Amino acid sequence: MIIRPPSEARSLLLQVTVGCSHNKCTFCRAYKAKKFRIKSFAEIEEDILEASRYISIEKVFLVDGDALIIPQKRLLEIMLSIRQHLKSVKKIGTYGNAKSILRKTPEELAQLRELGMQIVYLGVETGNDDLLKRINKGATYAQLVEAGRRIKDAGIKLSVTVLLGIGGIEKSIEHARDTAKILTDIDPDYVGALTVIVAPGTPLYEEYISGRFVLPDPFGYLKELEIMVADSDFTNCLFTSNHASNYLPINVSLPDEKEKTVRMIQQVIQSGDNRRLRPEYIRGL
DSSP states (O other): OOOOOGGGTTSEEEEOEESOSSOOOTTOOTTTTOOOEEOOHHHHHHHHHHHHHHOOOSEEEEESSOGGGSOHHHHHHHHHHHHHHOTTOOEEEEEEOHHHHHHSOHHHHHHHHHTTEEEEEEEEEOSOHHHHHHTTOSOOHHHHHHHHHHHHHTTOEEEEEEEETTTTTTTHHHHHHHHHHHHHHHOOSEEEEEEOOOOTTSHHHHHHHTTSSOOOOHHHHHHHHHHHHHHOOOSSEEEEOOSTTOSSOOEEEETTTHHHHHHHHHHHHHHTOGGGSOOGGGOOO
16 A cells, blocks of 8 residues: 555655654554565666656655655665656655654755755644654654754755644643644644544554543544644645545635634534534545
8 A cells, every 4th residue: 555645646656665664653554564675776766767658747756654764875866867767757755754854964955855855744743742752753842843844944845744633532632732833833834634543453543442542522623623723823834634534624824814714613613513524434544
């Protein structure tokens, strides 16, 4: 299974690693069956050459979980090969985690930008340090902020994901407030809010079935979304919750549309009307 952001639907998915270099987050099962490895340059270039024979594309997305873990020399070779053989490509994107980003110097990130790296997707999930430890994210609040800023300082667009409900009922409001704070500190170009779905086979699932982790109800998730939108302060950010996991899709420009978005979310919460929410049968990971 290959995973990509919804915004990369029209991109060529070029697999440069297998699995995720961290692969320890308690909520994620995406790469559990894969032993992490970096693919050889020969394997990757073979795929690039094959793509060049059949299609003309403008966007490439590097998969699996974290292409930035690749040593700089190899990563530059990959991007130079894309430039050489896929001449119509205008934009390259990838996932990145905090540790792999922070292993790159500002100069190395600038090199990637010059060769076409235009966007990095960083999973933040929460701004609460206790929760970051509990979900085994492998990064602290400070490291996530530094990683995000390093990407932006290199002139690369930054898209951040956060997880509604990851604090359960116990830490719901605290999670939302701390996440608004970290989003303000990072000031990304894009934010995607997803709603946690407890997946069998994950440590979080074991907590859930034992009763140690209790999910908010649908309107509890919306309260978190309201707080994140209301309490965050962006320069210019597209904030979305249009992933299939969410109960209430939004796609808004912040700060311009903050007030009307907060009012709309509050109205849905106050209505208590489940008919205004995405039905359970069409929600998914």
